[in-house]
Amino acid sequence: MWIFICLASNIGILGLFKYANFLLTNFFALAQRFGLRCIEYRLDLLLPVGISFYTFQAISYTIDVYRGEVSAEKNILKYALFVSFFPQLVAGPIERSGNLMTQIRNIESIELKNLQNIKEGFMLMLWGFFQKLVIADRISIFVNAIYNDYHKYGFMEIGLATTLFAFQIYCDFGGYSDIARGAARIMGFTLMHNFRQPYLATSIRDFWSRWHISLTSWFTDYLYIPLGGNRRGKGRQVLNNFIVFLVSGFWHGAQWNYVMWGFLHAAFQTFGCIKKALFVKWGIFQTKATFSTRIRKIISTFILVDFAWIFFAGNGLQNALKLLRQMTKAFMIYGITDLNFGVFDWTALILGIFILSVVDVLHEKGISINRFFEKQENWFRGGVMAALLWSIILLGVFGEDYTVREFIYFQF
Amino acid sequence: MKSINKVMPIVYFFLFLIGVEVITSYLAIDDAAIPSRYILHNFYNRNENIDTLFLGTSHTMYGIDPEVYERITGNKAYNCGTNWQYLDGSLALIKEADRLYDLKQVYVDLYFYVCRQPNRKERTSSDLVSAYYISDYMKPSSNKYMYIFSASNSEHYVEALIPQRRYIKNLADFRYIRSNLSKKSTENYQNYILESEYEKILKNGQTTCITSLENQGFYYEGIGYSLYDSKEEWNDWKEVLNEMINYCKEHDISITFMALPMSDFYIMQAGGLKYDEFIEEVLNVIETSGIEIDYWDFNLTKTRYLDLQEKDFKDISHLNSEGAKQVTALLADLEVKNNKEDIFHNNYQQKLDSEVKIFGINLMVDEEKNVITIMPATNADDKEITYKITHLDSEIKINYQKNASFQYETGEKYKICSYINDKLCNTVWYTGK
Known part of the structure; x- marks a missing residue:
């Protein structure tokens, strides 16, 4: 009761x-x-x-x-x-x-004046601010310009904006999570990891074990398993899968585009499971775990995830569909020179994404950045922290020249 | 040993912070041509006291000659006028001079357009450029940070505290970096000397200028600044004026407000008689402060004391070195003799009533049709005005009419003479664009 x-x-x-x-x-x-x-x-x-x-x-x-x-x-x-x-x-x-x-x-x-906690927390917060202010908010200038005037652009520009949006939302949400974890760490609390290199996932199922981990595990424990999970046959598993993803979409926002986004992920995951089952049954495409196989899987998963992001970012279902229509209609390059996004912004962005990728690959290989830092000499540790702080101050997208952007997930 | 090891990364962190600060500001900021870099450097590196400090905009930079002032009064003076200096910038500099020197007297120029200063909490990046001219070159002190935090809202703090952020996009341009490095490697830059063929910043802060409006005349292409659109624009300025008065009172510094002379053409353009309303506002603020403070408006000076001609002006609103000598001498005399009643007209109206003139002409140039329309700034009756326009040997004579205009040829030089009842009042030389 x-x-x-x-x-x-x-x-x-x-x-x-x-x-x-x-x-x-x-x-x-x-x-x-x-x-x-x-x-x-x-x-x-x-x-x-x-x-x-x-x-x-x-x-x-x-x-x-x-x-x-x-x-x-x-x-x-x-x-x-x-x-x-x-x-x-x-x-x-x-x-x-x-x-x-x-x-x-x-x-x-809890020991409040623990220098180790303070250092780790400070570093995590810096890293979070770097992701948010240098990468995510810089991408948003480009993405918003393209999405708001999508009828002026074609496949290449909208495609590039959509690809960048994948990094924007990762750095925006992942950045917030790191700031939250860092702030908690300084006070002596340890919060759970919310992201684990999501764009290195090799399947949609794998992606969801890396993206917004706290939400995925919540839905698994309190919805998927109580519904029967995968214990009541394949058909019921597929149905449960769809229910969880549709609810997840709905949780993100009371708009049909989020529901569509959830539906797509459920469909991709179901298709992946069916494909895998059939291929095992028929004995075809038994790929070995080679580097090239992994790269292919990472790229194909990224493409699917990125496609679904169009519905997430599209500001309503109708708008997202119009974006897609525009992409298929106009295959030529219209040019992206008039967006107030110059050489400096591209350089800062590419550098930011490169650093993010290196950190993610190191984490994927099981190399803890924190432990790596602890082993380094003092000058290196101090230098990296200073470089991170300077890059936020100098390259960060904030101040009067830029529109202030809230964290995307604040709206949820 | 263990505790040193714990602290060392923090030490290195700050060392790197400083290192990056120095390198990025050196590479990104091109300030070789910013006068306040030199003016504030000299301000901080004086061997002698500053008894009297002159503050204000470029009108002060060009219009006050401390050498002349020192000769007459015997006081040591420094001209700390900087481009477009808002009054809160002047206040910050008064505080800084008071901290560093035994400051006895300040003169603050009240240029009407700067008094339309945007409210400090609503200033945009472009409004703040002139504030940065000061804050970027102030040495670290509580005065500097108080100024930064009061000059704008929090949105601009990072840009104010870390100037290279404003220039950071230049770091993507190698040509810019190369040119900046070559400017900074010159001896003049390193020794804080700013000197061109016609202008020079002296050790006493004055910017000397030898060009004049002779053979050019008082004219302006287009319409100039307006005195004000709404009197509410003056609210923030008046607030700072009060702060300044109170600060000087509390620190026993004598303060005098002044308005350095602009050409009458410039004032007429800006609204003419509206200038009296501005004077009234200044006097109101002084009166309500309850402190006896002088306001010397050199735009009201009687001709027999100060008769500035085209040769004394650098442009229509700034004096050149010749003009600066005359005005500073008059100012110093006033300080010594205290005879202001005789020197100034009571208001601008009174000055205009004393003589009928054509103060200058606005030229509205239509470059597509090669037509110039002449609009006179005058207190004469429209019907009394005629023009004679000479080009080579040809001569056009037109009577004044609203929108009087003539055809010109690009690259050709024209002499435009304006007459009131056939008496020559103004001559302008204009080269067609």
Whole structure:
């Protein structure tokens, strides 16, 4: 009984703020289609920042307590800190009670003046700001210019913008996660990793084990497995897969383009599973794990993920479809010289993406940057930190000349 | 040993920060032609005291000759006028001079257009260029940082604190870097000497200029600056003026406001009699402060004390070295003799009433049709005005009419004489574009 009250109140609040107007809009549109006349009504509500994140965190705690995986927290202040822990409050990672709540319960043992934690946290924050201000926000100048005037451009320009958008959203969201983890680290808390080199994934399934890990694991634990997961046959597995991705799309935003984005990922993953099963059955394309195979898989996965990003970035389903139509209509190069995106911006961007790629490849090879740094001489460690700080100050996209851009995931 | 090891990365971190700061600013910032680099360098590196400090815009830079002032008053003076200096910039420099020297007296020029300064919290990057002329070259001190934080809103702090961020895009241009490095490697740059054929910045801060409007005349292509559009534009300026008055009172510094002479043509263009409203605003601020402060507006000087001609002006709003000598001598005399009642007209209206003139002409040039329309800045009756335009040997004579115009040829030189009742009042030489 209490579990239902808890879940209903959490989901109810989320539904009211985030989905009520979406449902009303679609209801009235449907009613109009059937010739019903009604007075259209919308709720005039301000969406609380990060509501999707802390609602899911609160739900996970409730279910974990219900399942007996963690004990109920009797101290309301500690519970409040768990739900509203400021570094990750607005855009995750969506922490689980097993990790963050355990640390909060042992808050007395956290050493606040730990130099190692401060150094690691500071470095993580710098890296996060670098991703956000130097890479993501610089890309957004280009992407917004192309997407807002897409009818002026063709396949090459929109394609390039879409490719860059993949890096924009990664650096924007990944950057926020690193800043959150860094801020928490300085205070002695360890938050979970939310990204693990997502664009080095070799399949869509692999991608989702690397992208927004806290959300994926949340859906796996609290939706996919309770629905039966892959235990009730292939057909049910495919259905569960679609349900999870459609809900995930809907979680991102109350718009059809996000639902479409989720649908595409479900379809890609299902197709991948079917393809793999058939190929195993027929004994064809039994590829060995060579370097070239891995590269091919990484590229093909990236293309699929990037294609789906069009729906994520497209500002509504209609707009995303128009973008796609424009890409197929105009194959010529229209030129991208009038975008106020000069040699300096391209140089900074390419350099930024190169550094990001190197860091991701090193992580993929199991080389921890932190441990790597710890082994280096003092001048090198100090130098890299200073270089990172300077690159943010000098190359960062902020100030009057640029439009201030919020983190993309703040809207969720 | 262990604790040193822990601190060393932080030491290296700061060393690298400073290293990158020095290198990027050297490569990215091209300030070889920015006068305030030289003016503030000399300001900080004086061997003698500054008793009297002159502040203001380029009008002060060119219009005050500290040598003349020192000769007459015996006080040591420095001209710290910089391009387009907002009043809050002047205040920052007063504070800095007060910190470094035994400052006794300041003269602050109130140029009407700078008094339309955008509200400090609403300034844009382009509004702030002149503020950066000062803050970029102030030495680190609380005055510098207080100035930076008060001159704009937080959106601009990084650009103000780290100047190379404003120039950083230049680092993608190798030709720019090469040219910048070659400018910075000159002896003049390294020794803080800014000198061209016609202009030079002296050790006492003055920018000397030997060019004049002789054989050119008072004219302007197009329409000039306006005194104000709305009196609300003056609110922020008045606030700073009060801060300045209070600061000087608290620190026992004598302050005098002044307006260095511009050509009457320039004032007439900007609105003529509206200038009296500006004077009134200044006097109101002084009066409400409750402190006895002088306001010497040299635009109101009677001709018998100061008769500035074309030869005394660098352009229509700036004096050259000849003009600067005359005005500074008058200012120093005033300080010594304190006889201002006799020297100035009460207001601009009174000055205009004393003589009917054509102060200059606005030339509206239509380069497509090769037609020039003449618009006189005058207090004469329209019907009394005639022009004689001479080109080579040919002569065109036209009576004044609204939009009086004539056809010109590109590259040819024209002499435009303006008359009131056949008496020559103004001569302008113009080369057709």
